[in-house]
Structures are given as structure tokens and as C-alpha cells.
Amino acid sequence: MGCDQTLKGLGYRLTPQRIMVVEALHGADEHVSAEEIYTQVKARYPYANISTVYRTLELLKELGLVTETDLGDGRVRYHPAEKGHHHHLVCHKCGKIIDLPESALFHLEETLSRDYRFQPDLKHLAIFGVCADCQK
């Protein structure tokens, strides 16, 4: 059951545009921006519009089918929820992005929950800093 069937099942219309957005999202191996999705969709269907891409992403987000990340470059990046979560170490010297397994933040999650009764939404968190290579 992909996003397509979920959309259909919930009574949303399965338009070609939505299908193409979902496919672009799943096809990308990294976190993609709305612009990147738009470029891919437009290559297949030149009349496609970026506002449709945004509206589709908004819908998928509301349904919990995609998650958002801010990797610090001034645009939101999207990732299919199905593909699982992880976090990011973003080097602000060289721009490298290191993937961090979800488990690396389990301890933090527990601390916040226990000491602050705060339920953190730790999906695709970005932590900025300096990577090993750039520390010379």
C-alpha cells in the first residue's frame, strides 16, 4: 500500500499530478525540495505547476505520509514516511550531510519525556556542526 492507495482509500482524487509527485518523492534517494520534485514532474508533464506540488505535499504531510526537514538551506525538504526516519549531521564548513540512525537520539527522547514531560517529534532532525574532515 503506497501513498496512492492511501489517498484513494481516504476519498482523495488520484490525479496524474499527485501520482507524479508521489513517484518523484519515492524515486529520490535523498530528501528532496518542492522545487526538485517540480522539476522532475515537469519533465514528464510540462504543464505541471509548482503550486500543485506544494498543495500535494501539504496534503501528504497532513495525512502523515511525508515528513519535513529543514537542512538549513532555506527550503523545506520532504521525505516519504514509509522509508523510515533518521537524522542528519550537517557540516557547515563543507556542506556534507551525514545520516544518523534514529536510535542515536533515543536517549535524548527519553530524557525529554522523563524530565520535561515533553514528547519530542524527532523525525529527520538536523544537527549542525563540523564534520571530522573539516576539523583538520
Next chain:
Amino acid sequence: MGCDQTLKGLGYRLTPQRIMVVEALHGADEHVSAEEIYTQVKARYPYANISTVYRTLELLKELGLVTETDLGDGRVRYHPAEKGHHHHLVCHKCGKIIDLPESALFHLEETLSRDYRFQPDLKHLAIFGVCADCQK
């Protein structure tokens, strides 16, 4: 030695505008946005311009005198480095912002440093989630 003296010491001109930006920054008890600083400065000197505010903040940032935070509301917030660091739990139900002492992330910092040789820049990190009240 405040920001003013540091600026002067480094050969930067100490203009009234810069002084007012620095004062607005230090006067605020919370993390302020450029717009908020601009409003305060403008109240004292109506000819003040928001681009000067941005340029001053940019300079202070480069010199390490202020730090930036993104509390998820689409604008950057600034905080004087002198006042020390802490982190934020941002509730995305009610918008409440809970301050988290720097020490709460020491363990994470150590993990990233040890296991990934990554030197995280954990100043004013924002963690989103649901606060105790909003969990019903």
C-alpha cells in the same frame, strides 16, 4: 566589554544604528527577530532601515557575538552570545516555548563527538514536539 567595544576594537565603525541594534538585542529578554529589533530601533530613530539591522546582525554573527535560532516560525531569531546558551522545546500544538538548559544535551554532544567525530554546534537548538499540557 560589550559588543560595542568589541566592534570598535576590531576596527569597525561604532555608528548610532549599530549601538541601537546591540542595545535592542541585549534589552530583549527573549530571542528576537530582525523585525522586532527594527521596530525598537525605529521607535528611537525613525529613519532607521531594516537592511541596516540585517547587515548589523550579519556582522555580529560573523564575529560570533550573536547566535541564530530557528524556532520554526519562518524567521530567524537572534540572541547575544554573552548571555549564554540554552535550547528550546517548541510545542507545535500551543506554540509554547520551554527553555532547556545547555546541559540537557551534553550526553548527545558526547555521543556525536565519540561515535561520529562530529563536533555539533549546539547553541539554541529547537526541538519540536508536544508539551505536557497538550498531551491532554
Next chain:
DNA sequence: ATTGCTGCAAACTGTTTGCACTTGA
């Protein structure tokens, strides 16, 4: 007297919206 800084206006980027037309169910 320089040259760094400012004010202004205009551009820019990512994103959102109003509206008339189209199309999937």
C-alpha cells in the same frame, strides 16, 4: 579625506492564495 556605513528602492527566494476552468469519481 577617506572609505565604511546607511537609506532607499528594487530584486530575490521560497511559498501561498484567489479565481476561473477542468476533470476524476
Next chain:
DNA sequence: TCAAGTGCAAACAGTTTGCAGCAAT
């Protein structure tokens, strides 16, 4: 059929920039 979805253009918010004039050193 007909509400849901689209394309278009225009608006939006926050931020940046080019340039001519001003002012701190």
C-alpha cells in the same frame, strides 16, 4: 454531474543587494 483539484498570475514574507550620498575615524 459536480465538488475536488488544477493552472495561472499575482501576492506574500523574510531577506538581500546596488547604488548614491553621508558620516565616523
